[in-house]
Amino acid sequence: MKSVVLIINAGSSSIKFAIFTAVHLDCLFRGQIQGIGINDGCYFTLQDQTDKDRQSKQQINADNHQHALEIIIQWLTEHQKGFDLQAVGHRIVHGGNQFTEPVVIDEDVIRHLRKLVPLAPLHQPHNLAAIEIMRKLQPSLIQVACFDTAFHHTQPEIAKTFALPKSLYSEGVRSYGFHGLSYEYITSILSEYSETAVTGRTIIAHLGHGASLCAMNNSKSMATTMTFTPLDGLPMGTRCGSIDPAVVLYLLREKQLSVEDISELLHYQSGLLGLSGISGDMQELLNSQSSAAKTAIDVYVYRIICEIGKMSAAIQGLDSLVFTAGIGEHSALIREKICMGIEWLGIQINVQANYRNEIKISTEQSTISVWVIPTNEEKIIATHTYTLALGGH
Numbered sequence: 554m555k556s557v558v559l560i561i562n563a564g565s566s567s568i569k570f571a572i573f574t575a576v577h578l579d580c581l582f583r584g585q586i587q588g589i590g591i592n593d594g595c596y597f598t599l600q601d602q603t604d605k606d607r608q609s610k611q612q613i614n615a616d617n618h619q620h621a622l623e624i625i626i627q628w629l630t631e632h633q634k635g636f637d638l639q640a641v642g643h644r645i646v647h648g649g650n651q652f653t654e655p656v657v658i659d660e661d662v663i664r665h666l667r668k669l670v671p672l673a674p675l676h677q678p679h680n681l682a683a684i685e686i687m688r689k690l691q692p693s694l695i696q697v698a699c700f701d702t703a704f705h706h707t708q709p710e711i712a713k714t715f716a717l718p719k720s721l722y723s724e725g726v727r728s729y730g731f732h733g734l735s736y737e738y739i740t741s742i743l744s745e746y747s748e749t750a751v752t753g754r755t756i757i758a759h760l761g762h763g764a765s766l767c768a769m770n771n772s773k774s775m776a777t778t779m780t781f782t783p784l785d786g787l788p789m790g791t792r793c794g795s796i797d798p799a800v801v802l803y804l805l806r807e808k809q810l811s812v813e814d815i816s817e818l819l820h821y822q823s824g825l826l827g828l829s830g831i832s833g834d835m836q837e838l839l840n841s842q843s844s845a846a847k848t849a850i851d852v853y854v855y856r857i858i859c860e861i862g863k864m865s866a867a868i869q870g871l872d873s874l875v876f877t878a879g880i881g882e883h884s885a886l887i888r889e890k891i892c893m894g895i896e897w898l899g900i901q902i903n904v905q906a907n908y909r910n911e912i913k914i915s916t917e918q919s920t921i922s923v924w925v926i927p928t929n930e931e932k933i934i935a936t937h938t939y940t941l942a943l944g945g946h
Contacts, residue, residue, distance in 0.1 A: 554637045555581075555636055555637065556637045557573060558639055558641070558642060559571075559629070559640075559641045560931045560934045560935055561622075561687075562930075563643070563680055564679055566588060566590065567586060568622065568683065569584070570584050571931040572636065573935040575640075575939060576939075580931070584598060584599040584600065584625070585597075586624065589620075590615070590617060618679070619686045619689070619690075622690060623690065626690060639942065640694065642655075642696075643699065643934075644680070647666075647702055648702045649669045649725065649729070651665050652698070652703060655698060655699045655700070658696040663681065663684065666698070667681065672725060672729075673783075675816075675820065695942040695943075699933070702730060704774055705728075705729060705730030705731075705774045707774050726781065727781065728777075729781065730777040730779055731779040733774075734933050735878065736759065736774065738932060740757075743755075743875075747922055750873035750922065750924065751771075753770075754869065759881065760877070760878050760880040760881035761878035761880060762833065763790070763792070764787040764878070765783075765786050766857070766864050776867035776868070778795075778860050788823075789825070790824050790833030791821045791826045792820055793827070828848060828853075829843065829845045831843060835853075835884060850890075855894070858891060861895055862895070872921060874892075875925075876888055877925075877928040888923075889904065898920075899919065899920030900920075902915055902916065910925060912924060912926065
């Protein structure tokens, strides 16, 4: 029986998971239960990481998150001769001011995490639900919380502060930053590619369905585009990114929208989807001949170019740029458009290397090195889980 750790990323209607060996932290399986609570629309997908051709997708019934986790645990128990589950690691979106590194979960941790629900109402409740369900299903199992906000605690106070009354800052209204687990993973492997990227001024562009930039100096977060919530910063698949806050007041007063309606609009009907009227999926927009799709792409690229300028100012220059996540890793055209827009910084890319999706896509003449490095948030969670729960090093 093989000892493993289970990594869980719980969303509103889905649970993504990964299985890693408990010692060497090799990923054995990745999977997802999506469409939880949807009749005839719930699926259990699984991919064997040791044989990428072995994939499965089956329709299941999972009425709620507990039922979905029970299915995952049952699969773990029945697979081959069964896995010996040693610990569970959770991706937690918000750690607030209290949690600046991963922690073993106990009642005190859960109590603090509940207090953070108002800061991440669309994510935190589902993260907490997964923890509590696992405690119910396997009460003796060690669980570890890993926070998307923790990586950014190194930012200077000036970068965390909004121009609002100080009383609001003390209540927690400040910049936190997100996608920290992705940024932490990239920094953990940067030395394999470039010492300059490790010790110098580096911007990581996490461009997926959610998108953000992180400006680092000596591998420490100095500034990031997501601030109080994951809604801020760059336009995303369905999220608006930064807008004039008076837009919200206009929607309330003039359009008579409710708070719930505005939240739905900004989180799920905006971004690439709202701009194009077609889709929040970048590849679908790139394949489209629609002028609205082109506009959506142009706005997306323009905003990233502007934010790279802002992030470069925060760290007083730029030595390295790293693209990661779904769009960053797989869309050569988007990378090219972004790099063309910041050629004035000294970037020159090797067009052929870029379209071959090579790891280094800048030329030798470029004053800024440009990299394409796949992220692996589950691996960094597995590493912390193994270390904290099982004493690994």
